[in-house]
Amino acid sequence: MRHAVGDAINDFGMIEQGDRIMVCLSGGKDSYTMLDILLSLQKSAPIDFELIAVNLDQKQPGFPEHVLPNYLEGLGVPYKIVEEDTYSIVKRVVPEGKTTCGLCSRLRRGILYRVSDELGCTKIALGHHRDDILETLFLNMFHGGKLKAMPPKLVSDDGRHMVIRPLAYCREKDIERYSQMRGFPIIPCNLCGSQANLQRVVIGDMLKDWDKRYPGRIETMFRSLQNVVPSHLADPKRFDFKNLQTQDHPFEDGDTAFDSIELAEPATPLGIVNILDSRDKQQGCH
DSSP: OHHHHHHHHHHHTOOOTTOEEEEEOOSSHHHHHHHHHHHHHHHHOSSOOEEEEEEEEOOOTTOOTTHHHHHHHHHTOOEEEEEOOHHHHHHHHSOTTSOOHHHHHHHHHHHHHHHHHHHTOSEEEOOOOHHHHHHHHHHIIIIIOOOOOOOSEEEOTTSOOEEEOTTTTOOHHHHHHHHHHHTOOOOOOSSSTTOTTOHHHHHHHHHHHHHHHSTTHHHHHHHHTTSOOGGGSOOTTTSOOTTOOOOSSOOTTOOOTTSOOOOSSOSSOHHHHHHHHHHHHHTTOO
């Protein structure tokens, strides 16, 4: 886990000398793990950087306000608890039974950007992991018509804030095991975490099923996000198809239209292949 976080930080230039990083702590397994590993790396890193944990208390009913302050004081980590009643806003605006995530995330984002400015932070660290990134890819493909995921590092819409995701290379199942091993005082989210019909939950279940049935598939899919070939997609804004010309020397990422596709695993599960072969033989197919 520590190695994976270190690789992500290095690959994307997430942390620099003198950074003051706002670590967004929700009370869930992911943000606890992120803070824990960043604290570990801080002790051995060849550069100096500060960490300040920030929790947004959204005033959800029954939220245990004492858990995070007690935990952070025990660690000796600088922290700030921000109290904003976004819960009432979301419940008032979003009809019963509808997904609350969109409005909730927009409200949180605006507040956290403001707090980052107030604290003089240079980076905002979020606890999204590899599975979150892949879920976002499929959500955008299935429901948004976009080939777009969740980048490990990005600049905010207003251009003023740098967001980093140090857990970008970490698997959720490893984070779950790490969290259990470390005994983090997990705080469940009863605003959106209980919405079992969320499309993100459906996509997550799909990825978990693939991971069980086809070991290695999730790793391969994530690698594809780092091996993009615009000339073999279909977006004229990303590749100049209109002005594409032949040339008298090899073309990088050129024509593979007549080549067989090399698959790292069978295109269909072996059991299905056997059934199809058996059926074809019975019907005299060749």
